[in-house]
Amino acid sequence: EDKVVQSPLSLVVHEGDTVTLNCSYEVTNFRSLLWYKQEKKAPTFLFMLTSSGIEKKSGRLSSILDKKELFSILNITATQTGDSAVYLCAVSDFIQGAQKLVFGQGTRLTINP
Amino acid sequence: DVKVTQSSRYLVKRTGEKVFLECVQDMDHENMFWYRQDPGLGLRLIYFSYDVKMKEKGDIPEGYSVSREKKERFSLILESASTNQTSMYLCASSVTSTGGWEKLFFGSGTQLSVL
Numbered sequence: 001e002d003k004v005v006q007s008p009l010s011l012v013v014h015e016g017d018t019v020t021l022n023c024s025y026e027v028t029n030f031r032s033l034l035w036y037k038q039e040k041k042a043p044t045f046l047f048m049l050t051s052s053g054i055e056k057k058s059g060r061l062s063s064i065l066d067k068k069e070l071f072s073i074l075n076i077t078a079t080q081t082g083d084s085a086v087y088l089c090a091v092s093d094f095i096q097g098a099q100k101l102v103f104g105q106g107t108r109l110t111i112n113p
Numbered sequence: 114d115v116k117v118t119q120s121s122r123y124l125v126k127r128t129g130e131k132v133f134l135e136c137v138q139d140m141d142h143e144n145m146f147w148y149r150q151d152p153g154l155g156l157r158l159i160y161f162s163y164d165v166k167m168k169e170k171g172d173i174p175e176g177y178s179v180s181r182e183k184k185e186r187f188s189l190i191l192e193s194a195s196t197n198q199t200s201m202y203l204c205a206s207s208v209t210s211t212g213g214w215e216k217l218f219f220g221s222g223t224q225l226s227v228l
Contacts, residue, residue, distance in 0.1 A: 004155075031215070032213060032215050034215055034216070036219075040221070041122075041201075041221040041222035042117075042203070042219040042220060042221045042222065043156075043217075043219045044219070045216050045217070045218070048212075048213070048215060048216060050213075088155070088156065090215075092213070092215045098161075098169055099215075100158060100161075100171070100172075101146075101158070101215055101217065103148075103155040103156040103157075104155055105153060105154065105155040106155055
C-alpha cells in the first residue's frame with residue numbers, strides 16, 4: 001500500500017529559527033514529490049521534485065529529494081510568522097492504470113514572534 | 114492566476130439529505146479532483162476526472178458520486194449524507210503538460226457538517 005509519512009506532525013519555533021520538515025514515502029511507481037503550503041484553506045504549490053540530489057529553492061525555502069533513501073526535506077531559514085501553516089507532502093504514483101497523488105498527514109508549523 | 118472556486122465555504126446538512134458540492138475552474142484545465150481532509154489523515158482522494166463526462170474512483174469513493182458535464186465544472190454528490198461524511202472537502206484542478214499533471218490548484222474548501 002502506498003504510504004507518505006511526514007514528521008514531525010507539529011512544530012513550534014521562534015521567529016528567526018531554521019526548520020527542517022521531513023517526508024518519507026513508499027510508492028509503487030514514483031514519478032514526483034510535491035510540497036504544498038496550507039495557510040487557511042487552499043493548499044498552494046511550493047515545489048515539485050523529480051530528480052535526486054537537485055535542490056529547489058525559492059527565497060528562504062528549499063527542498064531536496066533522495067530517491068535512493070525515499071525521502072525529501074523542506075528547509076525554511078530565518079522563519080517569519082507568515083510561515084505558520086500546515087505543510088503537505090505528496091507523491092505521485094501510477095496505480096492500476098491511473099496516476100494519483102498520495103498525500104502525507106501534514107506538518108503543522110507555528111512560528112512564535 | 115488560476116482560480117478554483119467552490120460554491121460554499123460552510124455547509125450544514127441533515128443525515129439522509131442529498132448534498133451537492135460545486136467546483137468551477139477558469140483555466141481550461143482538463144484534470145479535476147475531489148479530496149476530503151480530516152485531522153490526522155491528510156488529504157484523501159474521492160474521485161477524479163481527466164476529461165468531460167469522464168470519472169475515475171479515487172481511494173474512498175463509497176457514498177459519493179460525481180458529475181462533469183462541462184470542462185470547467187466538477188460536482189461532488191453525497192447521495193444520502195451521513196455523519197461520517199462531516200469533513201473539509203477540497204476541489205483541485207491541473208493541466209497535463211510535458212512537466213506533468215501533478216501541480217494542483219486548490220479551491221478554498223467547503224467545511225461540511227452533517228448532523
